[in-house]
Amino acid sequence: MSLSRRDFLSACATGASFATLASPSFDRKDWLWAFLPGAGIENPLAHYPTRDWERIHRDQYRYDSVFPWVCSPNDTHACRVLAYVRNGVIVRMGSDYRYQDYADLYGNKATAKWNPRQCAKGFTFHRVVYAPYRLKHPVMRKGWKEWADAGFPYLTDDLRSKYKFDARGQDVQVRVGWDEAFRYIARGYEALARHYSGDEGKKRLTAEGYEPEMVEATEGAGTRCFKFRGGMGLLGVLGKYGAYRLGNSMALLDAKVRGVDEKEAKGARNWSNYTWHGDQAPGQPFVHGLQTSECDFNDLRFSKLIVMDGKNLVENKMTDSHWFIECMERGAKIVVITPEYGAPASKADYFIPLRPSTDAALFLGITRLMMERGWYDADFVKRFTDFPLLVRTDTLERLRAHELFPGYRSDLAPDGPSKRWQGFTDEEHEKLGDFVVWDAKTNAPRAITRDDVGERLVAKGIDPTLEGKFELEIGGKKVEVQTLWSLYQTHLADYDLDTVHEITHAPKDLVERLAQDLATIEPVAIHQGEGINHWFHATEMNRAAYLPLLLTGNIGKPGAGCHTWAGNYKAALFQGSPWTGPGFKGWVAEDPFHLDLDPHAHGKDVHAHAFTKDEEPAYWNHGDRPLVVDTPKFGRLCLTGQTHMPTPTKALFFNNVNLFNNAKHAYEMLKNVNPRIAMIVGVEIQMTSSIEYADVGLPANSWVEL
Numbered sequence: 001m002s003l004s005r006r007d008f009l010s011a012c013a014t015g016a017s018f019a020t021l022a023s024p025s026f027d028r029k030d031w032l033w034a035f036l037p038g039a040g041i042e043n044p045l046a047h048y049p050t051r052d053w054e055r056i057h058r059d060q061y062r063y064d065s066v067f068p069w070v071c072s073p074n075d076t077h078a079c080r081v082l083a084y085v086r087n088g089v090i091v092r093m094g095s096d097y098r099y100q101d102y103a104d105l106y107g108n109k110a111t112a113k114w115n116p117r118q119c120a121k122g123f124t125f126h127r128v129v130y131a132p133y134r135l136k137h138p139v140m141r142k143g144w145k146e147w148a149d150a151g152f153p154y155l156t157d158d159l160r161s162k163y164k165f166d167a168r169g170q171d172v173q174v175r176v177g178w179d180e181a182f183r184y185i186a187r188g189y190e191a192l193a194r195h196y197s198g199d200e201g202k203k204r205l206t207a208e209g210y211e212p213e214m215v216e217a218t219e220g221a222g223t224r225c226f227k228f229r230g231g232m233g234l235l236g237v238l239g240k241y242g243a244y245r246l247g248n249s250m251a252l253l254d255a256k257v258r259g260v261d262e263k264e265a266k267g268a269r270n271w272s273n274y275t276w277h278g279d280q281a282p283g284q285p286f287v288h289g290l291q292t293s294e295c296d297f298n299d300l301r302f303s304k305l306i307v308m309d310g311k312n313l314v315e316n317k318m319t320d321s322h323w324f325i326e327c328m329e330r331g332a333k334i335v336v337i338t339p340e341y342g343a344p345a346s347k348a349d350y351f352i353p354l355r356p357s358t359d360a361a362l363f364l365g366i367t368r369l370m371m372e373r374g375w376y377d378a379d380f381v382k383r384f385t386d387f388p389l390l391v392r393t394d395t396l397e398r399l400r401a402h403e404l405f406p407g408y409r410s411d412l413a414p415d416g417p418s419k420r421w422q423g424f425t426d427e428e429h430e431k432l433g434d435f436v437v438w439d440a441k442t443n444a445p446r447a448i449t450r451d452d453v454g455e456r457l458v459a460k461g462i463d464p465t466l467e468g469k470f471e472l473e474i475g476g477k478k479v480e481v482q483t484l485w486s487l488y489q490t491h492l493a494d495y496d497l498d499t500v501h502e503i504t505h506a507p508k509d510l511v512e513r514l515a516q517d518l519a520t521i522e523p524v525a526i527h528q529g530e531g532i533n534h535w536f537h538a539t540e541m542n543r544a545a546y547l548p549l550l551l552t553g554n555i556g557k558p559g560a561g562c563h564t565w566a567g568n569y570k571a572a573l574f575q576g577s578p579w580t581g582p583g584f585k586g587w588v589a590e591d592p593f594h595l596d597l598d599p600h601a602h603g604k605d606v607h608a609h610a611f612t613k614d615e616e617p618a619y620w621n622h623g624d625r626p627l628v629v630d631t632p633k634f635g636r637l638c639l640t641g642q643t644h645m646p647t648p649t650k651a652l653f654f655n656n657v658n659l660f661n662n663a664k665h666a667y668e669m670l671k672n673v674n675p676r677i678a679m680i681v682g683v684e685i686q687m688t689s690s691i692e693y694a695d696v697g698l699p700a701n702s703w704v705e706l
């Protein structure tokens with residue numbers, strides 16, 4: 001059917017009649033005037049009498065100025081964002097497409113591939129800046145102020161109730177000035193140092209019910225009961241780690257209160273960040289001796305096989321997930337191992353469901369398959385891994401060269417990589433010794449040092465045997481030794497496909513398929529979720545995931561490796577070096593007795609001396625006590641060693657962290673643990689629950705205001 005324009009307009013007019021009937025307040029002439037016969041108007045919008053209203057729409061995006069800033073929460077992505085300002089107010093945020101233009105101090109630039117960055121949180125951060133719950137001035141808990149005004153009397157149970165230490169959160173927060181807040185806090189520290197120092201202090205702590213080992217750990221200094229947490233300080237060392245500098249300066253207070261000299265003075269206890277948040281992958285130091293393996297996320301695009309093991313690269317890495325998407329676009333294969341089918345599984349080539357906490361068994365089963373079927377790079381395994389090292393089967397310890405070779409003298413070079421670059425000391429070398437392999441060329445044991453890796457091993461003319469059991473004369477007796485490879489064969493005998501399926505519930509065909517993919521695709525990266533670092537078998541799971549990568553040489557190359565992605569470490573640090581001085585340690589632990597007050601002093605002139613001792617906040621979150629158990633057979637056992645022994649927490653200072661919200665067992669902490677703390681000071685940009693339950697809250701600027 002063909003319809004002329006005139007017919008169409010006529011039909012519209014008829015339709016409008018119905019509308020007019022249904023709704024008498026509308027006259028068709030009001031809105032169809034441009035269509036009326038004879039009007040001769042082709043485009044009604046062009047004839048609209050006034051278009052001023054469109055300015056409202058256009059003006060929404062008008063701005064007076066724009067500036068870049070770095071978003072710096074604990075996700076550590078450190079995105080550069082643009083803030084658009086109008087009438088002195090940030091009205092919106094936007095993308096900065098200049099990643100390729102600016103450089104670090106050495107002139108290194110990123111590529112345009114980094115554009116754009118930031119997530120919705122960066123785009124809306126001005127709403128945090130201007131939010132009604134923004135902390136804009138210091139606040140002090142009314143009951144705490146009354147306690148301070150009463151001269152900080154020693155807190156008995158009655159006084160704790162009187163001054164509402166047991167009802168923080170229900171008390172009133174009053175506004176105070178900065179100067180007033182600082183004076184109250186300083187006086188509080190002094191009073192508490194006096195309450196808990198010396199024999200009298202120890203007696204009080206003991207009477208309050210703290211474990212005797214904790215009381216001893218104070219070393220008689222009340223300042224050791226002060227805890228400082230510079231929250232995620234590497235995101236802004238000067239600001240956030242200032243808390244640790246203050247903790248170090250508590251040595252001055254101790255010197256004054258106890259009348260000791262600087263050699264005896266004790267600073268505060270510094271609370272950790274990394275381990276408390278569970279960022280540490282516990283098994284990784286077992287494998288390579290380093291704290292954690294992390295590479296920048298842009299490395300993802302080089303992978304040809306990405307295995308997400310309890311990891312969600314789709315949703316959890318916000319701005320950086322585009323590197324993962326890019327790798328998909330380049331044709332990489334994606335495998336997801338999780339108990340549940342979620343967002344990452346939807347992107348996977350195949351998804352291996354398994355029972356929680358059984359990942360280690362899965363990777364051990366895969367390793368067995370790869371070893372049995374010869375799916376490994378023998379050359380890499382011999383040159384770069386410890387699989388060929390000989391192990392004594394009588395002690396299950398690695399055979400040391402000095403045990404086997406009388407008068408053994410190590411040829412570890414003083415200018416080799418271990419000593420020159422890795423800081424391996426003579427004392428450590430003395431303790432650890434050198435190792436022994438079975439050389440296939442000479443059919444005899446040969447000593448190797450830490451430097452005999454890769455080409456250096458080849459240059460020595462050693463061809464280590466992978467599989468073997470030998471008998472050696474050690475210390476006048478026959479001792480059986482085996483290669484680590486052979487011991488793994490024994491260990492992995494328990495991880496046949498049926499057993500792995502029974503433990504993990506993972507489909508057998510997918511286990512085999514992953515083993516084959518790991519063996520044939522290169523480079524491979526396994527990404528393990530931070531979450532599973534926190535739970536059972538985490539150490540074994542971290543270690544087992546490395547095995548297939550060690551077999552195939554997927555270590556130390558772009559797109560390869562095993563990473564946990566607890567952080568990206570994109571924030572800039574000023575590290576220590578022989579030519580710069582102590583680096584940020586000079587800031588957090590500058591000797592308070594010998595401060596360098598010259599504003600032009602070279603970093604090397606700063607004298608660092610830590611008077612503090614580190615402490616794991618998990619003990620505070622464990623009822624402020626170490627791990628003490630009553631056993632039927634041995635009675636009371638304190639299982640926390642001296643190196644990790646916490647002290648009673650009497651003053652707590654934290655910044656840039658919602659500490660109480662992070663802690664487990666909120667009710668227990670707020671009702672039973674924190675009431676025993678006499679001063680809680682928090683520094684925050686907004687009114688968090690931790691500030692609500694603090695004695696003093698100090699406002700901070702946010703990262704867009706720096």
Ligand code: SF4
Pocket residue numbers: 071072073075076077078079081117118119120121122123318319
């Ligand atoms: S990912 Fe989002 S929240 Fe994280 S730094 Fe970038 S913009 Fe900020």
